[in-house]
């Protein structure tokens with residue numbers, strides 16, 4: 393298991409569409425395990441593979457954040473079957489640190505997806521889980537929640553994102569120097 397590096401806004405790679413998974417093998421299981429570890433490390437409740445620079449349609453979710461296997465949801469090649477109602481929460485994203493915003497989402501969703509073995513299943517969700525699923529499937533289609541905001545708000549965040557990127561770089565450099 394390993395913590396993978398995240399991609400951050402405004403990296404254009406986050407805007408690419410991910411391809412369906414066709415091989416349900418050991419390397420897929422390893423990817424999912426790394427995704428959970430990366431998500432927990434950064435205290436997220438969901439993570440999509442393109443956020444760690446893997447453009448495959450793979451999502452992990454744990455809205456409880458307690459690492460219990462019964463709370464861990466793995467969605468391979470997820471697709472919406474239906475959406476109903478409207479809802480919004482103050483959303484955040486590991487790839488867009490330091491920003492939260494209300495986005496209009498469906499209140500209830502029904503999806504189909506495959507598990508690690510390739511078996512199909514359906515899932516009905518509402519509330520936080522439904523919003524999380526919509527946020528993560530957006531990632532697979534190359535959409536970030538910040539894309540829904542006004543150009544002015546997005547530009548304001550660009551300045552903050554650049555500052556955060558400099559801080560990450562500095563922290564990484566310091567960590568490397570300490571390790572020498």
Ligand SMILES: [Zn+2]
Pocket residue numbers: 484485486487527531
């Ligand atoms: Zn996100």
